[in-house]
Amino acid sequence: xxxxxxxxxxxxxxxxxxxxxxxxxxxxxxxxxxxxxxxxxxxxxxxxxxxxxxxxxxxxxxxxxxxxxxxxxxxxxxxxxxxxxxxxxxxxxxxxxxxxxxxxxxxxxxxxxx
Amino acid sequence: xxxxxxxxxxxxxxxxxxxxxxxxxxxxxxxxxxxxxxxxxxxxxxxxxxxxxxxxxxxxxxxxxxxxxxxxxxxxxxxxxxxxxxxxxxxxxxxxxxxxxxxxxxxxxx
Numbered sequence: 001x002x003x004x005x006x007x008x009x010x011x012x013x014x015x016x017x018x019x020x021x022x023x024x025x026x027x028x029x030x031x032x033x034x035x036x037x038x039x040x041x042x043x044x045x046x047x048x049x050x051x052x053x054x055x056x057x058x059x060x061x062x063x064x065x066x067x068x069x070x071x072x073x074x075x076x077x078x079x080x081x082x083x084x085x086x087x088x089x090x091x092x093x094x095x096x097x098x099x100x101x102x103x104x105x106x107x108x109x110x111x112x113x114x
Numbered sequence: 115x116x117x118x119x120x121x122x123x124x125x126x127x128x129x130x131x132x133x134x135x136x137x138x139x140x141x142x143x144x145x146x147x148x149x150x151x152x153x154x155x156x157x158x159x160x161x162x163x164x165x166x167x168x169x170x171x172x173x174x175x176x177x178x179x180x181x182x183x184x185x186x187x188x189x190x191x192x193x194x195x196x197x198x199x200x201x202x203x204x205x206x207x208x209x210x211x212x213x214x215x216x217x218x219x220x221x222x223x224x
């Protein structure tokens with residue numbers, strides 16, 4: 001059974017803290033993604049990675065960075081957390097194959113920045 | 115960039131009825147996918163339809179795609195309480211990337 005896991009379900013941080021969100025997949029997928037989900041805005045892509053050590057900006061990369069040192073792990077970093085980064089963060093992975101690139105999602109991390 | 119727009123934003127029906135959700139998009143696509151999200155959880159892939167397909171079935175799900183109108187619909191037949199969830203369409207325009215709509219919140223009343 002395929003699995004994407006995220007390090008925390010709920011996280012509370014203070015403004016200005018550095019925050020690490022970890023995502024691990026066990027499907028040997030090449031692609032990994034970080035989204036944030038906010039009411040009325042749907043899912044918005046923050047960053048994605050096609051391979052180890054590769055990263056591409058998504059639609060809303062400002063205030064975030066990522067790291068992919070190993071194929072199975074993709075980390076999202078909030079360098080200095082702000083209250084407008086309070087959100088649900090979803091990690092996903094998919095394979096490179098054409099026509100079969102459905103994404104597999106983790107359970108999400110609900111981050112609150114106070 | 116928001117590609118998919120879903121309609122309605124919320125839908126409430128009785129158990130056993132059929133539920134139809136619609137998705138419109140703006141640019142040419144490789145495929146369109148539908149996902150389900152139970153409250154506070156991650157998304158689960160339901161079905162994928164390629165741009166050269168017009169209709170696809172999976173169990174109680176039926177998806178149609180009209181590329182001339184840039185629209186898709188998801189039909190859930192004989193709805194059950196467990197179908198209560200949010201449903202999202204997602205389009206693949208650029209390789210490997212998906213753009214999600216805002217979702218339809220479906221409530222099935224017993």
